[in-house]
Amino acid sequence: MTPTLEIVDLVKHFGPVRAVDGVSLTVGVGEVVGLVGESGSGKSTLGRCVTRLVPVTSGQVRIRGRDIALLSRRALRPLRRDFTIVFQDPSSSLNPRMTVGDIIAEPLRLHRLGSAATRRARVIDLLDQVGLPADVVRRYPHELSGGQRQRVSLARALSASPSLLVADEPTSALDVSVQASVLNLVGRLQRDLGFACLFITHDLASVEFLAQRVAVMYLGLLVEIADRAELFAAPRHPYTQALLSAAPIPDPAVQRARRRIVLSGDVPSPVDPPPGCRFHTRCPVAVERCAVDVPPLRPVGPAGALVACHLVDDDGTAPEVSAAMPAPSLGS
Amino acid sequence: MKPGSDRLLDVEELTVRFGTEDGAVLAVDAASFALGPGEVLALVGESGCGKSVTALALTGLLPRSAAVSGRITFAGRNLPGLAERELRRIRGRDIAYVFQEPMTSLNPVLTVGRQIGEVLRRHQGMGGSAARRRAAELLELVGIPLPHRRLGEYPHQLSGGMRQRVMIAMAVACRPRLLVADEPTTALDVTVQAGILDVLRTLRAEIGTAVLLITHDLGVVADIAERVVVMYAGRTIEEAHAEALFARPSHPYTRGLLDAVPNPARHADGGLREIPGRVPVLATSPDACTFADRCGHADGVCRTRRPAFARGPAGHLVRCWHPLAVPVPP
Numbered sequence: 001m002t003p004t005l006e007i008v009d010l011v012k013h014f015g016p017v018r019a020v021d022g023v024s025l026t027v028g029v030g031e032v033v034g035l036v037g038e039s040g041s042g043k044s045t046l047g048r049c050v051t052r053l054v055p056v057t058s059g060q061v062r063i064r065g066r067d068i069a070l071l072s073r074r075a076l077r078p079l080r081r082d083f084t085i086v087f088q089d090p091s092s093s094l095n096p097r098m099t100v101g102d103i104i105a106e107p108l109r110l111h112r113l114g115s116a117a118t119r120r121a122r123v124i125d126l127l128d129q130v131g132l133p134a135d136v137v138r139r140y141p142h143e144l145s146g147g148q149r150q151r152v153s154l155a156r157a158l159s160a161s162p163s164l165l166v167a168d169e170p171t172s173a174l175d176v177s178v179q180a181s182v183l184n185l186v187g188r189l190q191r192d193l194g195f196a197c198l199f200i201t202h203d204l205a206s207v208e209f210l211a212q213r214v215a216v217m218y219l220g221l222l223v224e225i226a227d228r229a230e231l232f233a234a235p236r237h238p239y240t241q242a243l244l245s246a247a248p249i250p251d252p253a254v255q256r257a258r259r260r261i262v263l264s265g266d267v268p269s270p271v272d273p274p275p276g277c278r279f280h281t282r283c284p285v286a287v288e289r290c291a292v293d294v295p296p297l298r299p300v301g302p303a304g305a306l307v308a309c310h311l312v313d314d315d316g317t318a319p320e321v322s323a324a325m326p327a328p329s330l331g332s
Numbered sequence: 333m334k335p336g337s338d339r340l341l342d343v344e345e346l347t348v349r350f351g352t353e354d355g356a357v358l359a360v361d362a363a364s365f366a367l368g369p370g371e372v373l374a375l376v377g378e379s380g381c382g383k384s385v386t387a388l389a390l391t392g393l394l395p396r397s398a399a400v401s402g403r404i405t406f407a408g409r410n411l412p413g414l415a416e417r418e419l420r421r422i423r424g425r426d427i428a429y430v431f432q433e434p435m436t437s438l439n440p441v442l443t444v445g446r447q448i449g450e451v452l453r454r455h456q457g458m459g460g461s462a463a464r465r466r467a468a469e470l471l472e473l474v475g476i477p478l479p480h481r482r483l484g485e486y487p488h489q490l491s492g493g494m495r496q497r498v499m500i501a502m503a504v505a506c507r508p509r510l511l512v513a514d515e516p517t518t519a520l521d522v523t524v525q526a527g528i529l530d531v532l533r534t535l536r537a538e539i540g541t542a543v544l545l546i547t548h549d550l551g552v553v554a555d556i557a558e559r560v561v562v563m564y565a566g567r568t569i570e571e572a573h574a575e576a577l578f579a580r581p582s583h584p585y586t587r588g589l590l591d592a593v594p595n596p597a598r599h600a601d602g603g604l605r606e607i608p609g610r611v612p613v614l615a616t617s618p619d620a621c622t623f624a625d626r627c628g629h630a631d632g633v634c635r636t637r638r639p640a641f642a643r644g645p646a647g648h649l650v651r652c653w654h655p656l657a658v659p660v661p662p
Contacts, residue, residue, distance in 0.1 A: 038521035039492075145610060175378040175611075176548060180592035180604035187603065202521065205551075205594035209604065232596055246526040248551030249597045250590070252574045255554040262530060263523045265477075266491040 002065040003028045004163050004196035005050065005083075010059035010069070012042075012049050016271045019045040021220035022059070024297070027164070032190055032197040034211030034228070036204060036243070040267050041217040047166045047200045051085045052076055064163060081111045081160040088169040090149035094141040100127075100152050101137030107160045126155040129192070130185060147178035151185065158189065165190075168200045183209055204247045208232055216240045219278040220270055222297055226305035236300065236307045236318035238286075239279045245322060259322045277310065284324045285311060339405070340509060340542050341367040341390070346402035348385050348394065356615045359385045361566035361622075362402070364641060369509065370536060372543045374557035374574070376550070378589075380611055381563040383546045387512050390544075391423045392416070407509065425455045428503035432515040434495035438487040444471075444498050445483030451505040470501040473538065474531045493524035500531055507539045514546040529556050550593050554578060562586050565612055565622035568641060572648035580658055582650040585623045621653065629654045 005027040012020040020042045027033045037043040048054045050061050052068060061069040063083055068076060084107070087093045094103055104126055105119045114122065124134050130151040141149055150170060157165055167186065171179040187210055190197055199210055207214055207228070214231045216224045216239065224237040235241045245261040263282045268274055274281050280290035289310055297308040301316025312318045348360040360382040367373045375383045388394050390404055391411060404411040406427065411419065423429070431437055439447055448467040452458040458466065464483065471479035474497040487495055496516060503511055513532065517525035533556065535541045545557060553560055553574060560577045562570040562585070570583040581587040591605035609626040617638070621627070624634040633653045644650035646658045 038523060176550070176589060177378060177592045177607040180594075181606040183594065184603045184606060204522075205596050208596040209594040209600055229599075242523055244596070246522040247596065248522075248526075248529075248549075248555040250550035250554050250578070250593045250595055251597065252554040252557075252578050254597050255551070260526060262526050266493065266524075267521075 001029055003062075004031070004064055005198065006060070006062040006065075007046070007050065008060040008062070010046065010049055010061065011057045012045050012054065013057045018220050018270050018273060020049060021270075021273070023217070023220075023222055025215055025222065025225065027196045027198055029163075030190075030194045030196055031213065032199055032211045034207030034214040035198055035200045035217060036202065036207055036214060037217035038202055038243075038267065040219070040270060042220040042270070043200050043217050044168055046217070047085060047168045047198065050164075050198065051083055051166050052080075053085070078111075081107060081113075082162050083164040083166070084157040084160075084162045085166040085168060086150070086153045086157045086170050088172045090146065090153045090173075091141065093153060094149060094156075096141055098140075099137060100132075100139050100141070100144070103141070103152060104137075104155045104159055107156060111160055113160060122159065123155075126159055129158075129189065130155045131181075145178075146174050147182060150174065150182050154185065154189065158193065158195070161193070162195060164196050164198070166198045166200065169202070170199075171206060172201070172203065179206070186210060204232075204244060216243065219267060219273050221278060221308065222306075223279065223309070224305070224307045225297070226307075227303060230301075230303055230305060234318070236305065236312050236316065237279075237309050238283045238311070238319065238321045241318075241321045242284075259325065261321050261325055277308070284321055285319045287311070338368055339366045340369045340371075340407060341544070342403070342405040343386070343390070344403040344405075346386060346389060346404065347400070348382070348389050349399040351397055351399070358566055358614045358617055359398075360389065361614070361617045363563065363566070363568045365561045365568060365571060367510070367542055367544060370540045370542050372532070372536065372545060372556055372558045374545045374547055374553045374560045375563060376547060376553055376560055376589075377563035378548055378611060380565075380613065382566040383563050384514055386563070387429075387514050387544065387546050390512065391427055392419050393423075393429075421455075424451065424508075425506045426508055427510045427512060428506070428508040430496070430499050430503050430511065430513045430516045432518050434492070434499040435487060437499055438495060440487055443484055443486055444490070448483075448498070448502050448505055451502050455506045466505070467501075470505055471498070473504070473534065474498075474501045475527060475534075476501070491524075493520055493527060496520060496524075496528055497531060500528070500535070504535055504539065504541060508541055510542045510544060511535065512544045512546070515548070516545075517552060518547070518549070525552070532556060550578075550590065562589070565614060566617075567622060567651060568649075569623070569651045570648055571641075571650075572646070576646065576648060580646045580648075580656075582644040582646045582648045582655040583623075583652050584627045584629050584654075584656060587656060588626075621651070629656075 003026045007025045010023045035043050049056050056069040060067045101123050104123045108119045171182045218239050224240045235244050242261040242263050249255045265282050276291040277295050280286040295308045295310045297306045300307050344364050345362045350357045377383045449463040452463040468479040517528050557574045564585050570586045588607040619638050621634040624630040639651045639653050641651045644655035
């Protein structure tokens with residue numbers, strides 16, 4: 001079956017900034033892929049390239065087999081209903097002068113789908129699906145809470161029944177208890193409606209909850225792609241190991257028994273990324289070769305994981321980075 | 333909490349009201365907690381629960397529109413009774429603050445060395461070269477490599493994590509007895525956050541600073557806090573040692589908060605538990621539990637009488653008419 005999204009060797013440069021520097025990633029039909037990375041990794045830029053909110057420098061973005069990377073805006077317009085994006089901050093992505101009903105119906109209107117009456121019915125149906133009462137149709141975004149606004153964004157994004165939803169940090173601006181309900185909602189909508197989803201976040205816990213596969217990005221490149229359970233149980237790339245180790249587990253009994261990997265230094269500039277492996281300047285286990293040869297993203301292990309690291313063997317054996325860390329000196 | 337004179341900070345019945353154009357808002361409703369010397373206490377809650385307002389109220393940092401009452405005893409002195417001049421001396425020297433966004437707290441046109449030096453000259457009367465030497469030591473303490481070179485740099489030349497380290501270095505320049513850290517890692521990436529939490533641990537070990545950590549992040553709490561106070565709608569609703577709070581929450585809201593957070597250490601197949609409804613914004617303190625409308629355990633008492641903050645079955649302080657039973661070990 002043709003995957004819903006196929007990104008091939010995608011490059012996006014902003015002047016000298018190499019934000020995305022050759023990324024290939026596939027999202028299957030009805031699959032949720034988590035794209036994880038820290039600030040400056042290029043994950044949001046990748047999401048914007050996929051939905052063509054920014055022009056692509058080179059590479060392919062195939063949606064259900066059709067490459068949209070370099071299509072003109074005009075040629076792109078009729079295809080847009082098939083892929084949508086929701087953002088972190090719904091208050092800045094919802095038009096404050098439009099009612100909730102008009103906001104949700106807008107994609108239908110723009111793509112001339114249905115009559116005014118069927119669009120109204122569709123809006124009520126969508127509100128119900130995202131768990132909002134029907135009477136919010138006449139409300140304005142400012143009258144709603146952050147969680148409710150994010151529900152409106154989701155209803156709008158899904159109104160034209162897209163086959164791909166890109167979700168860029170959809171819960172990061174929300175409170176803990178509201179986050180849970182939005183994560184549950186995204187999961188439920190995805191199961192009910194069957195769209196494919198590229199879920200972009202810095203929050204490993206929400207990826208663990210929602211995604212079937214996880215891709216980890218560092219400084220414009222993917223360093224690891226693996227099934228969720230495999231990635232969380234046995235991360236292979238040293239950066240993935242560090243990222244998992246740094247994210248605190250909300251349970252003191254577990255958290256305080258962990259041996260943590262604390263990376264030194266900062267993420268280097270994407271204007272002048274390090275030669276060889278881009279992570280080698282901060283990698284606790286890097287060897288000479290890492291500063292010279294670029295490690296390709298290659299299949300390792302029996303379960304089809306992809307890892308870009310010289311130190312990971314073909315059978316999937318990976319260096320244990322925490323063992324290279326000094327023991328905690330100030331235990332607590 | 334150890335009794336009596338062991339306390340560094342003792343907050344009793346702290347109440348903060350704001351008069352706004354839309355009417356009065358009760359931001360903090362008779363919050364009480366205490367902090368021992370060198371202790372790390374986390375004040376936890378969602379936005380609007382009053383945790384940051386509590387932190388600012390300690391040393392009189394709230395705007396004039398805030399009406400503050402209650403007792404705040406720090407090292408034996410009642411802070412609200414002090415003159416602004418005296419409070420200013422305490423801020424910076426004995427009680428220091430670190431906020432979420434370091435860029436808004438650093439002066440963009442002064443070098444790092446100048447800004448740290450300023451604190452040392454002002455509060456400790458140090459001369460130029462002594463201040464510079466000490467500033468470099470402080471940068472080293474907070475884990476900044478090449479401290480002498482960094483002294484000559486401006487805030488915009490530093491990464492977010494480095495700026496927050498500089499802020500902490502400034503905050504601890506006078507070896508404060510209490511560091512109030514309000515969401516100090518919220519704007520940072522997790523790999524950077526891990527380093528900052530290590531810095532807080534170092535400070536505690538090296539200069540014995542107590543830390544009042546204001547956060548919404550239960551992962552951060554699990555990592556570093558010894559004791560936890562949970563706030564909801566302006567009230568303190570549960571207080572316990574960190575391990576006990578996570579293992580045996582007594583208040584239904586605490587339970588709800590813990591269940592709402594996805595935990596990579598155990599996959600939530602059946603979905604995350606949600607807390608229905610919204611946090612109320614209150615004008616006055618109701619004769620009721622403020623969580624009653626969202627609570628599955630609430631009954632008539634909860635809606636008509638205000639629960640006290642009292643010792644519950646698990647030994648935690650809890651503000652609830654029906655605290656959760658202690659789970660029987662299997």
